Amino acid sequence: MIKTVEWTNEGIRMIDQRVLPTEEKYLMLRSWEEVAEAIKKMVVRGAPAIGVSAAMGIALGASQSVGMSVADLEDDFTYMCRVMGETRPTAVNLFWAIERMRERFNREKSKTNSVEEIKASLVDEAQKIFQEDIAANRAIGRFGADLIADGDTVLTHCNAGALATAGDYGTALGVIRGARDAGKRVAVIADETRPFLQGLRLTAWELAKDDIPVTVITDNMAGSVMQNGKVNVVVVGADRIAGNGDTANKIGTYMVAVLARKHEIPFYVAAPISTLDLTLKSGREIPIEQRDSKEVTHIRGQQMAPDGIKVSNPAFDVTPNDLITAIITDRGVARAPYIESLRKLMTDSSTAATSRD
Amino acid sequence: MIKTVEWTNEGIRMIDQRVLPTEEKYLMLRSWEEVAEAIKKMVVRGAPAIGVSAAMGIALGASQSVGMSVADLEDDFTYMCRVMGETRPTAVNLFWAIERMRERFNREKSKTNSVEEIKASLVDEAQKIFQEDIAANRAIGRFGADLIADGDTVLTHCNAGALATAGDYGTALGVIRGARDAGKRVAVIADETRPFLQGLRLTAWELAKDDIPVTVITDNMAGSVMQNGKVNVVVVGADRIAGNGDTANKIGTYMVAVLARKHEIPFYVAAPISTLDLTLKSGREIPIEQRDSKEVTHIRGQQMAPDGIKVSNPAFDVTPNDLITAIITDRGVARAPYIESLRKLMTDSSTAATSRD
Numbered sequence: 001m002i003k004t005v006e007w008t009n010e011g012i013r014m015i016d017q018r019v020l021p022t023e024e025k026y027l028m029l030r031s032w033e034e035v036a037e038a039i040k041k042m043v044v045r046g047a048p049a050i051g052v053s054a055a056m057g058i059a060l061g062a063s064q065s066v067g068m069s070v071a072d073l074e075d076d077f078t079y080m081c082r083v084m085g086e087t088r089p090t091a092v093n094l095f096w097a098i099e100r101m102r103e104r105f106n107r108e109k110s111k112t113n114s115v116e117e118i119k120a121s122l123v124d125e126a127q128k129i130f131q132e133d134i135a136a137n138r139a140i141g142r143f144g145a146d147l148i149a150d151g152d153t154v155l156t157h158c159n160a161g162a163l164a165t166a167g168d169y170g171t172a173l174g175v176i177r178g179a180r181d182a183g184k185r186v187a188v189i190a191d192e193t194r195p196f197l198q199g200l201r202l203t204a205w206e207l208a209k210d211d212i213p214v215t216v217i218t219d220n221m222a223g224s225v226m227q228n229g230k231v232n233v234v235v236v237g238a239d240r241i242a243g244n245g246d247t248a249n250k251i252g253t254y255m256v257a258v259l260a261r262k263h264e265i266p267f268y269v270a271a272p273i274s275t276l277d278l279t280l281k282s283g284r285e286i287p288i289e290q291r292d293s294k295e296v297t298h299i300r301g302q303q304m305a306p307d308g309i310k311v312s313n314p315a316f317d318v319t320p321n322d323l324i325t326a327i328i329t330d331r332g333v334a335r336a337p338y339i340e341s342l343r344k345l346m347t348d349s350s351t352a353a354t355s356r357d
Numbered sequence: 358m359i360k361t362v363e364w365t366n367e368g369i370r371m372i373d374q375r376v377l378p379t380e381e382k383y384l385m386l387r388s389w390e391e392v393a394e395a396i397k398k399m400v401v402r403g404a405p406a407i408g409v410s411a412a413m414g415i416a417l418g419a420s421q422s423v424g425m426s427v428a429d430l431e432d433d434f435t436y437m438c439r440v441m442g443e444t445r446p447t448a449v450n451l452f453w454a455i456e457r458m459r460e461r462f463n464r465e466k467s468k469t470n471s472v473e474e475i476k477a478s479l480v481d482e483a484q485k486i487f488q489e490d491i492a493a494n495r496a497i498g499r500f501g502a503d504l505i506a507d508g509d510t511v512l513t514h515c516n517a518g519a520l521a522t523a524g525d526y527g528t529a530l531g532v533i534r535g536a537r538d539a540g541k542r543v544a545v546i547a548d549e550t551r552p553f554l555q556g557l558r559l560t561a562w563e564l565a566k567d568d569i570p571v572t573v574i575t576d577n578m579a580g581s582v583m584q585n586g587k588v589n590v591v592v593v594g595a596d597r598i599a600g601n602g603d604t605a606n607k608i609g610t611y612m613v614a615v616l617a618r619k620h621e622i623p624f625y626v627a628a629p630i631s632t633l634d635l636t637l638k639s640g641r642e643i644p645i646e647q648r649d650s651k652e653v654t655h656i657r658g659q660q661m662a663p664d665g666i667k668v669s670n671p672a673f674d675v676t677p678n679d680l681i682t683a684i685i686t687d688r689g690v691a692r693a694p695y696i697e698s699l700r701k702l703m704t705d706s707s708t709a710a711t712s713r714d
Binding site: 309 | 378379546548549550551552554557558561562565570572573574575576577579580582584608609612616619653656657659662665666667668669670671675
């Protein structure tokens, strides 16, 4: 099992996703500031993994707080939450995880005056978020497996696998692993996903490790492989899903969705409920992170572009709901109109059993 | 003026497009075999530039032939034409240029028994092909300028500029330069164009040199910039255009065409008449070159992908005619039905004056 992020006695252990697959290097992060930096620098990436890492980072920071009173601890905690919330703006799981930690803090504060008890509860909450993420991805895999036919070739963009989550199954790759574990033969075409090359580096590595057949293509080949009839279904992850189903995901996802529609290929989004942001009416309200132009102009430190060239580097784009065939969550599969189906999944977890068909 | 390929007294001088823009290195090729190798290895690329280089290479090889009789020279010449024709399969300008050289050889052979005269005529023919390419691109620029409005932002894919032709204007970038020279303000968004990064490395370099505002994006951002209303028109080059207007061009062109249609953005192909292959009924008959997987898995020699991963690396795709708003040639602008308009341009050069509107 791939361990993306792990709570240990020494600190938070993370696989360094910047150097995979040519190096399998693990970092031991011993302070919450190091965790925030790791999120910002994309040592760890993927919306659910960011959420889990942020929760662990806050738990680590709280446990190291020298505050003698609950009020002192709360000051430290609040500051950590704010800084952690400024690492990456688009993945809503980050804010969801911080909110979970804050709620737990408040709950404990009303029950105890013991700084040590509150610290322990925050570590417990981070562990829970970790465990729940693993379980959510298994559920996504079970629901999603029903949407994949034996012999299908699935195109995926970026990495929405073990490395984008707490580990194990992943979201979009969870659907693929779910189909495989349900006895279906499934092959994958992975977009390489510039500029960070999550597909070429991470998805390829994960799937090869799992003996799932994978072929990597450059992003601009997605149209060509669909035109040539090589893709049966598209499954991608999500960084934030608005109330109407509009989905922010890795830059290029929108392009893949347009191509899938053109070729009448089903286009599925796979994400845990923690990726839903029902406070937003539509995708237009989702903040899109702009990253350093050097990610485009330089590859592993090597300059590829002319000096001083202007570059655009939005990390995400928004796929409008009308291009999405269904959204596969850990509580079941939502279909249009998403404004109703997503709200139903969010409020009524009992729908999970009936929404598989 | 950018000099892509040049006939000199010492040999054929080429700018090495593999190392641009971080190195501006010129190679002096002193044998026809070196020219063939340079085409294969993409020292020089772009359909018109390949045609010009092949013609020069054959002229160079013929001029170095030690054959004492016309028959000996013809043996050498025929062999060189065959090897040169095996360098790259998709760009039809290669075969067109070889055919031009062969026709000239046959014409001279019927007039003279002098090996030296035939050699001189072949050098003359290669020079003519070079000069005609420069003139053709200027004409494309004039015709294309009418299709660009003042203030337009043009998205282009790959490099169809000076570096893709004999030099100077280029085809798709010729349209942009034509608009600029007609007094229009024009900005460019350049797809980086993996795996060879012609956009990031070459188009950005060319346009920056020419003070034309250019912003580079990764290929998977093309949908996003269109969705955000940043693109008014798309202009791309071509490697081969079938009789019905279906166009083979750099991998990813099809994707851009689908996105342009989705956003109701005009999609233009710019290419000289030598890129037309009216012997082919449709794009399905165009041979698509598959290149080494290392172009995808390695960037400037650095391994990015897991060992042994499967990769698809078609160098081109085919854009069907129904996604093409117009084809801008050196003899005028062709519109659907292309089966008629292209044939008319090919046979009747006098249409040029009237087809500008």
